[in-house]
Amino acid sequence: MPVTLLEPYLRPTKFFSAQHSSRSLLGNLLFAVTVFASIPFLRIGLGNIVGMLGERYFDPHVVIFAFSLWQTPLAAAQQQVMLVPFYAIGLLLFGIWLHGLLWLAGGKKASFTATMQCVCYAAPCFCLTIFPYSGTLTAEVYFSIFLAYSLRATHDTRWSRVLPAVALSFPVVFIVGNLLFP
Incomplete structure (x- = not known):
């Protein structure tokens, strides 16, 4: 079962070339929105784990700066409920842009459903934004690489047709990733 769930991320070319369309456009969109909405809760969990380690492992100023975006789970839930429509509309607009x-x-x-499937399956790459400092840039680069492989397949x-589209995207x-996941 876990191998089946990880197949798009371990072998994207094989998975996407087989034209797996088991989910509809709405199912893929729901998957991506759920991933985006769960990222703040992952940050809270990582912040709590780092907070338990104490000063022996990290300098106090590093912990305070890196996890200054702490918020209560209730505040994060309220924020994510408000952002769900923006996630969905943003993913659809990005899919239209990329397909064009x-x-x-x-x-x-x-x-278009196949293009949206690639975009939605690339959403978990943004889970890397939970790591401070370079997590957002790493997530954006990994998102673009994964998107290029999946779109090509x-x-x-x-490659000469896929890479310019991904490069223009x-x-x-970069801008949206840095705005949503600083």
Whole structure:
């Protein structure tokens, strides 16, 4: 069972070239929104774990700065309820943008649902933002790499058509990633 859940992340080319469309557009979108909404709770959990380690492992100023975004679970839940529509609309707009860029690049005619599946399956890459300092940049780069591999396999096209679309999308990913997950 765990291997089946991790298959898109361990072998993205094999998974996405098989055209797995077991989920609908709404199911994929629900998966990605759930991942985005769970990130603050992962941050709270990591902050509590680091807080238990004490001063022997970390300097006090490092812990205070790195986890200054602490908030109560209730405040995080309220914030995430408000952000759910923005996550969903943002993912749809990003999928439309990316699908349009792939269409302009002359990629094979794959459906919009297939492009959205790639975008939604790349959402867990943003779980790396729970780590302080370089987590957000690492997540954005990993998101772009995973997205390139999955789009190449799904659209069954060459790298020369996928990489410009992903490269033109990177500034959007960078700005939105830094706004949502500082």
